[in-house]
Amino acid sequence: MSLLIQDLHATLEDGTEILKGVSLEIPKGEVHAIMGPNGSGKSTLSKVIAGHEGYVVTGGSVTLDGEDVFGWSIDERSRAGIFLAFQYPSEVPGVSNANFIRAALQARLPQGQEIDAVAYYKNLYSKMDILEIDRKFTARAVNEGFSGGEKKRNEILQLMMLEPTFAILDETDSGLDIDALKIVAKGVNAMRSPDRGFLLITHYQRLLDHIAPDYVHVMAEGRIVRSGGPELALELEKEGYEFLKSPESA
Numbered sequence: 001m002s003l004l005i006q007d008l009h010a011t012l013e014d015g016t017e018i019l020k021g022v023s024l025e026i027p028k029g030e031v032h033a034i035m036g037p038n039g040s041g042k043s044t045l046s047k048v049i050a051g052h053e054g055y056v057v058t059g060g061s062v063t064l065d066g067e068d069v070f071g072w073s074i075d076e077r078s079r080a081g082i083f084l085a086f087q088y089p090s091e092v093p094g095v096s097n098a099n100f101i102r103a104a105l106q107a108r109l110p111q112g113q114e115i116d117a118v119a120y121y122k123n124l125y126s127k128m129d130i131l132e133i134d135r136k137f138t139a140r141a142v143n144e145g146f147s148g149g150e151k152k153r154n155e156i157l158q159l160m161m162l163e164p165t166f167a168i169l170d171e172t173d174s175g176l177d178i179d180a181l182k183i184v185a186k187g188v189n190a191m192r193s194p195d196r197g198f199l200l201i202t203h204y205q206r207l208l209d210h211i212a213p214d215y216v217h218v219m220a221e222g223r224i225v226r227s228g229g230p231e232l233a234l235e236l237e238k239e240g241y242e243f244l245k246s247p248e249s250a
């Protein structure tokens with residue numbers, strides 16, 4: 001049981017190749033981190049998996065538990081349990097946070113079955129308490145006027161409520177102060193489970209001080225160029241991405 005990415009190639013709509021053969025297997029129960037310089041294709045990888053517009057898959061495959069992810073619409077991917085928290089979460093004006101999450105949960109229920117409102121709010125509030133999110137927050141429109149930290153906490157709240165099989169968190173640490181980062185990490189760590197895989201995308205090591213990954217991969221110029229254990233993240237923090245420029249990696 002895993003998310004399996006095999007020799008994935010993808011371009012922008014104008015034909016510019018961004019992903020140049022990415023291969024990666026993330027079994028359920030594991031947390032994999034992808035690090036790498038800006039512009040290396042990390043966000044493109046996550047968006048291609050989630051099914052965002054603007055990218056064309058030109059080769060390779062992504063399967064979830066053996067099923068072809070590219071055969072599914074964005075909505076089907078989400079219902080199959082793939083969750084993507086955005087690097088720059090978008091605003092959904094006019095839809096409250098509480099209703100947004102409720103609608104997403106409702107969409108997964110069989111026809112005719114309704115979410116129990118009392119149980120829903122009880123669950124929502126208990127997760128909000130873990131993430132230290134104010135109760136007023138439920139009535140506010142999704143991401144509207146949120147600070148960077150609030151948006152990130154909201155993403156983790158969605159993660160905790162939707163309980164995906166597979167979560168991709170793209171730069172969930174960017175723009176967070178250390179306290180907010182710890183709260184976000186607490187939420188993610190609470191969601192770690194043998195039934196759930198995580199892909200954490202981050203430019204910096206600091207998130208990985210709080211969410212210990214099982215494996216670390218380095219992406220550069222549209223490929224995974226190195227993989228290792230958690231020590232690789234520490235090494236990158238010290239040495240930077242200079243090694244990517246050395247002749248043997250060319």
Ligand code: ADP
Nearest residue numbers: 012018036037038039040041042043044045054
């Ligand atoms: P990373 O997340 O590693 O910083 P990205 O996946 O965001 O990298 O970007 C990889 C490359 O693709 C960059 O050169 C970026 O400018 C380009 N790119 C990605 N998405 C788009 C887009 N929608 N339009 C134009 N260029 C894009």
Ligand code: MG
Nearest residue numbers: 042043087171
């Ligand atoms: Mg990015």
